[in-house]
Amino acid sequence: MADRPRLIVSDLDGTLLRSDESISDATLAELRWWEAEGVPLVLATGRPPRWMLGVRERLGGGTAICCNGAVLLDLTAFTVLDEQPVQPEVLRVITAQLRDRQPDTWFAVEYGDQFRHEPIYRPRWDKDAPGVAVATLEEMVAQPVAKLLARHERLSRDEFVALVAEVVGDTATVTTSSSDAMAEISAAGVTKATGLARLAAERGLAPADVVYFGDMPNDIAAFEWVRSGGGRAVAMERAHPDVLAVATDVTLANDDDGVAAFLATLRA
Structure with missing residues (x-):
């Protein structure tokens, strides 16, 4: 340096x-x-x-x-x-595979100034803020998103994030910045x-x-x-x-x- x-x-x-x-x-x-x-x-x-x-x-x-x-x-x-968003075709594959592997996985997405989450997904922050709304999974994955969020209420953070990374493989990038069992999924390589x-x-x-x-x-x-x-x-x-x-x-x-x-x- x-x-x-x-x-x-x-x-x-x-x-x-x-x-x-x-x-x-x-x-x-x-x-x-x-x-x-x-x-x-x-x-x-x-x-x-x-x-x-x-x-x-x-x-x-x-x-x-x-x-x-x-x-x-x-x-x-x-x-x-x-x-550099995650495209709908990738979102559909990832969410289907994760739901199949771990049925109690719930999803939310970030795009623009909007946040959408499944009815059963439990937001931890600003759940009543403008731009935050409930949507179906089909609606959420119909357009590109900046970030896909996957959450689990029973597994530990490290266990769940490792599971998500295993399922997702190289189709996207998986990381976390939460103390909860939440995986943050971005476009491949991002x-x-x-x-x-x-x-x-x-x-x-x-x-x-x-x-x-x-x-x-x-x-x-x-x-x-x-x-x-x-x-x-x-x-x-x-x-x-x-x-x-x-x-x-x-x-x-x-x-x-x-x-x-x-x-x-x-x-x-």
Whole structure:
């Protein structure tokens, strides 16, 4: 890595955001210092664009890689710059195979500013928010989606995600960023790493120019991309064990402003 990074990339939940979903004044001040030095922040998150409005208000703009790499969002104008969705024919095969293998699997989809879920699917967040509605599985898989969500109420997270990955194979990309048994399914080959690589190339940057912060399995591909070229892949203190295993560095927990603390060490 160069003496200083040229791009700061951070996951949101469990990383840049505190447990109450706030961005501390200390973290914001550190990010502003780097911004003044010409080093921008890019967000890389499993969140869909519809969950980015509050973050945009706090940060004031920028760029976000949403839906685990499927959507590139201009936060300033709040417009989608690029999208790599899962196509209907793939959705139909995946949902049929998963339902056959594990009948108690329930589905939801993210597309645009809309969220649809089966009647039996239990949303954990914003279930009464605008754009959230109940739909049949047939309706949900009839058009391309940024992300397919599969949830199970009885199996453990790791057991269920492993099962989904086994069933899906190479027809799509499976990851998770949840403490629950929920698998996040994107188009084949789409990860936070592919979104980041695309964005970095547009800016003339290489992995060595990047410091990346994360805490969950959906950050692993980006960690591997960053460290493969000599960048810094920084795990939060209480990150998932698989993330800690591929990190180049570990910082304090999100509630202790770990992102800001690590960035401060790179100022010299």
